[in-house]
Amino acid sequence: MAILVDEKTRVLVQGITGHQGSFHALAMKEFGTKVVSGTSPGKGGQTVNGVPVFNTVERAMRETKPNTSAIFVPAPFVLDAAIEAIDAGIEMIVIVSEHVPVHDAMKMVSYAARMGVRIVGPNCPGVASPSKGKVAIIPNQIFAPGDVGVISRSGTLTYEIVDSLTRAGMGQSTCVGIGGDRVSGTNFVDCLEMFQNDRQTKRIVLVGEIGGSAEEEAAKYISENVRKPVAAYIAGKSAPPGKRMGHAGAIISRGMGTAEGKIRALGDAGVAVASTTADIVKLIGKKK
Amino acid sequence: MNLLEIEGKRLFAEYDIPVPEGRVLESTAVPGDISFPAVVKAQVPIGGRGKAGGIRMVGTKAEAERAVREILGMNIRGYRVERVLVERKIEGRTELYLSIAVDRSKRRPIIMASRMGGMDIESVPDDKIERRWVDPWVGFQPFIARDLLFSLGLDPTMSSQFQSILASLWRLFQEADAELVEINPLVLTNDGKLVAVDAKVVIDDDALFRHESFKKVAADITPLERKARDKGIAFVQLDGNIGIIANGAGLTMATLDFLTMHGGKGGVFLDLGGTDDPQKVKEALLLMAEADPKVILINIFGGITKCDTVAAGLIQALREGHIEPPIVARIKGVNEKEAFEMLRDTGIRPALSLEDATKIAVEIARGG
Numbered sequence: 261m262a263i264l265v266d267e268k269t270r271v272l273v274q275g276i277t278g279h280q281g282s283f284h285a286l287a288m289k290e291f292g293t294k295v296v297s298g299t300s301p302g303k304g305g306q307t308v309n310g311v312p313v314f315n316t317v318e319r320a321m322r323e324t325k326p327n328t329s330a331i332f333v334p335a336p337f338v339l340d341a342a343i344e345a346i347d348a349g350i351e352m353i354v355i356v357s358e359h360v361p362v363h364d365a366m367k368m369v370s371y372a373a374r375m376g377v378r379i380v381g382p383n384c385p386g387v388a389s390p391s392k393g394k395v396a397i398i399p400n401q402i403f404a405p406g407d408v409g410v411i412s413r414s415g416t417l418t419y420e421i422v423d424s425l426t427r428a429g430m431g432q433s434t435c436v437g438i439g440g441d442r443v444s445g446t447n448f449v450d451c452l453e454m455f456q457n458d459r460q461t462k463r464i465v466l467v468g469e470i471g472g473s474a475e476e477e478a479a480k481y482i483s484e485n486v487r488k489p490v491a492a493y494i495a496g497k498s499a500p501p502g503k504r505m506g507h508a509g510a511i512i513s514r515g516m517g518t519a520e521g522k523i524r525a526l527g528d529a530g531v532a533v534a535s536t537t538a539d540i541v542k543l544i545g546k547k548k
Numbered sequence: 549m550n551l552l553e554i555e556g557k558r559l560f561a562e563y564d565i566p567v568p569e570g571r572v573l574e575s576t577a578v579p580g581d582i583s584f585p586a587v588v589k590a591q592v593p594i595g596g597r598g599k600a601g602g603i604r605m606v607g608t609k610a611e612a613e614r615a616v617r618e619i620l621g622m623n624i625r626g627y628r629v630e631r632v633l634v635e636r637k638i639e640g641r642t643e644l645y646l647s648i649a650v651d652r653s654k655r656r657p658i659i660m661a662s663r664m665g666g667m668d669i670e671s672v673p674d675d676k677i678e679r680r681w682v683d684p685w686v687g688f689q690p691f692i693a694r695d696l697l698f699s700l701g702l703d704p705t706m707s708s709q710f711q712s713i714l715a716s717l718w719r720l721f722q723e724a725d726a727e728l729v730e731i732n733p734l735v736l737t738n739d740g741k742l743v744a745v746d747a748k749v750v751i752d753d754d755a756l757f758r759h760e761s762f763k764k765v766a767a768d769i770t771p772l773e774r775k776a777r778d779k780g781i782a783f784v785q786l787d788g789n790i791g792i793i794a795n796g797a798g799l800t801m802a803t804l805d806f807l808t809m810h811g812g813k814g815g816v817f818l819d820l821g822g823t824d825d826p827q828k829v830k831e832a833l834l835l836m837a838e839a840d841p842k843v844i845l846i847n848i849f850g851g852i853t854k855c856d857t858v859a860a861g862l863i864q865a866l867r868e869g870h871i872e873p874p875i876v877a878r879i880k881g882v883n884e885k886e887a888f889e890m891l892r893d894t895g896i897r898p899a900l901s902l903e904d905a906t907k908i909a910v911e912i913a914r915g916g
Contacts, residue, residue: 336757358821361755362650363725366684369655397822399851399882414798415822420849423881440797442727443655469798472652495801498808499817502594506782506797506819508754509652514670519805535809537802 261460262389262434263409263451264352264380265293265328269393272317272326272350273298274341275333280356282308284332284397291400293393297324317348330386330396331355338382339364346377353445354395355381362508365443372445379445383508385415385437398435406431408544409455411448412467413440413474413509417495421467421540428541433460440469440507448478456486463489463544466531468522470496471510475522483529491532491544494519549751549762549769550593554633556747559724563716565731566743570635576617578609578634585637588615592627595668595748600624605637638743643733644700645669645677646714647748648721650728657682657721659714661696665733688718702736709742724762725755753777772839781818781832788813790913791841791873793832795820795853803847806902812910815841822852829861830868837871844873845909847902850881859887863894874912878905 271288275281276298286309289295297312297320304315314320317329329345331338331353338360345353346368353372360382372379380387386396390403398415402423408430412418415437422435436451438444448466455461464486468475475494482490497519499505501512512518523533532543551559557567571582572591590602597603602624604615612634622629643665651658659680664672678699680692693711702710713734721729730748737743751762769777776783782797786804790812794800800819807814816839820832836844848858858879865871875896879887891898899905 335754359754361725361758362727362752363684363722363755366650366656370684397852401882402851412798414796416794416796416849416851416853417798417802419851419881420799423849442650442652447653467798469801474653477653493802495798495805497805498814499801499804500786503784503817504753504782505784505801505817506821510797510801514668516670536806 261458262392263454263458263461264434264436265387265389265395266392269293269328269395270324270326271295271395272320272324272329273311274317274329274331274345276300276308276311276313277303277306278332281332284330285309285311287397287400288394291388291394292391293395296326317344317350321348321350326350328352328354328395331357333357335359335361339368342368342379343371346372346375350377352378352380354384354386355379355445356384356386356396358383359508360441362442365441369443369445380436381439381441381445383441384439384444385418387434387436389434390432398437402426403435404431406433407460407462408432409458409461409464410435410467411451411455411464412437413469413507414467414495417537418467421465421493421537424538424541425465425544428545430541430545433458440509442472442509448474449481452478452481452486456488461488463491465540465544466490466492468492468494469507469510470494470499470505470512470519470522471507471517473517476525479525479529479531482531489532489544491534491540492526493534493537493540494522494526549753549756551749551751551762552591552593553589553747554591554631556749557744559720559749560744560747563720565713565716566741567747568635568638568743568745570633573616573632573634574630576613576620578612578616580609582609582612582634583636584608584612586612586634587637588612588619589633589635590619590622590624590629591631591633592624592629594625594627597624602629638735638737638745640735640737642736644736645672645732646717646734647728647730647732648717651681654681656684659692659696661700663700669732682718687722688715690715705740706736706742713742724749725752725759726750727752772835776835779831779835781828781835782821783835784817785839786814786817788815789842790814790909791816791818791836791839791844792847793818793820793836793844794847795822795849799847799849803845803902807845807906807909810906810910812906812913815839820853824853824857826857826861826864829858830865833862833865833871834869837869837873841873843909843912844875845905846875846877846879847905848877848879848881850879850883854883855879855881855887856883856890859890862896863890866894876905876908876912878902
């Protein structure tokens with residue numbers, strides 16, 4: 261099992277001729293993922309790291325049948341790229357690009373929902389299911405297959421946590437980086453539902469941060485629907501209000517979205533909340 | 549990016565949303581054509597002006613001059629008042645609240661309206677706020693205004709005014725790539741007109757590439773923060789004396805939290821992001837040095853950003869720039885051994901764990 265990405269995942273890389281796109285197309289292949297094609301307007305016919313390049317998604321669909329797209333194009337072109345993928349019939353889109361305007365994000369999330377397409381991101385490290393495949397940019401070497409499902413709004417912080425899980429002998433079913441923007445295609449609740457229904461996943465690690473109310477909504481969902489043990493870490497306890505802390509979504513505005521509120525909500529829902537990243541491993545390890 | 553009230557009102561006027569007549573002053577000379585009673589308002593890109601004494605009612609020219617003199621140069625929550633707005637006081641029967649914002653959990657725009665305008669919307673009880681969501685592709689439709697008008701119990705004769713203001717506000721929200729457009733209060737005057745007495749407009753920083761004009765008015769960041777933004781580095785100035793450099797926003801926040809837990813105080817939050825360019829690491833360190841922290845704490849988890857890339861950038865910066873504060877670095881992940889070798893004898897103190905690095909940094913910051 262695992263969620264979102266498995267052996268059947270066939271990846272198209274939009275923006276494959278760029279520095280990031282070509283590097284990560286190769287890294288995905290090395291992880292064992294089927295990277296079937298890429299797009300780059302005007303560069304159709306070329307190959308990048310052994311992957312055929314097409315001018316349009318529609319053409320890539322016809323010839324290579326991808327079901328998942330990883331978008332690496334610069335922020336101003338992400339809306340266009342996402343709609344192109346949706347209209348061509350892609351089932352899931354993972355958007356790596358950072359700094360996508362929030363109005364563009366709202367538009368593509370709304371259109372994707374109407375068309376039954378899942379978006380993960382924007383501004384996300386992607387999805388990895390160890391020994392099955394990965395989409396986007398999570399580093400290959402930190403994973404081991406296992407039963408921990410990981411959901412996170414952050415990138416590097418998650419890598420560090422996954423790395424310590426692996427070192428402690430706790431492999432992962434799937435790790436989902438949902439992204440640090442204000443509006444994301446996939447949120448904690450979506451992933452919690454999938455992990456609850458996934459047979460491989462026996463326990464869940466949730467990595468949240470200040471801003472918005474996604475963690476509070478996750479807490480409510482957990483208390484009502486999740487019967488697997490959950491451990492959480494919330495970043496930004498010492499962040500001042502009104503300042504955007506690196507991620508567009510990581511901002512305490514008008515007293516909303518503080519770490520204390522999120523920690524309280526998760527604690528009340530029976531989640532073991534870690535005070536440092538190192539404690540996550542201890543908390544989730546205990547709950548076997 | 550928070551626009552000043554006067555910038556917001558300039559946009560309102562462009563979009564045919566009625567605003568009071570007013571004048572922007574940068575010096576204490578009050579011109580003769582202002583009608584009284586009037587209001588003198590400090591222009592700062594932050595809320596809470598009233599409580600800080602930045603808003604004053606004045607009845608005469610002499611009172612206005614005194615208020616302007618006292619408010620100009622005032623420091624309001626870290627912002628120096630460079631300009632004041634003097635405008636006609638609007639008398640009204642009812643103060644409404646009206647805004648359009650991004651609803652993060654519903655992932656679409658939300659229109660909020662209330663009869664309890666003139667106070668912070670957070671202190672208005674939930675059941676006194678009307679909420680309507682709009683699909684970004686469908687956009688605002690007139691029925692929403694009619695629906696709100698009746699739900700708020702406003703006189704039906706207000707319908708066309710209210711609808712036109714809300715339609716304009718929607719156009720402004722989308723066309724300016726706003727995160728928030730807020731009129732609080734929207735005053736219903738004694739002669740039945742709706743006037744926007746305040747304007748709060750927040751523009752999405754990520755959309756500034758299609759709004760060059762807003763870039764110039766950005767007033768809510770420090771000069772160093774602006775410099776960092778131009779280099780694509782996330783940089784936030786804080787109250788403490790320890791500069792933090794990490795890669796990734798989450799990891800940088802976690803490092804700041806860990807430092808705080810161990811009694812340290814963050815002075816700068818610097819997120820390197822994902823980079824495989826030593827040049828960017830070098831620029832980040834030089835920028836950090838400009839903020840003059842007492843010690844710099846580096847926390848890197850190498851993945852996409854390789855540890856030796858970071859080490860190379862640090863060494864370049866030490867060679868080319870004058871970096872005074874001591875540096876403690878915890879570097880882990882891809883190519884960590886190479887990084888450790890490279891940093892040997894450079895004066896940078898390596899640490900194996902974040903805990904060790906943090907303790908050393910806190911000690912240095914305390915001891916001086």
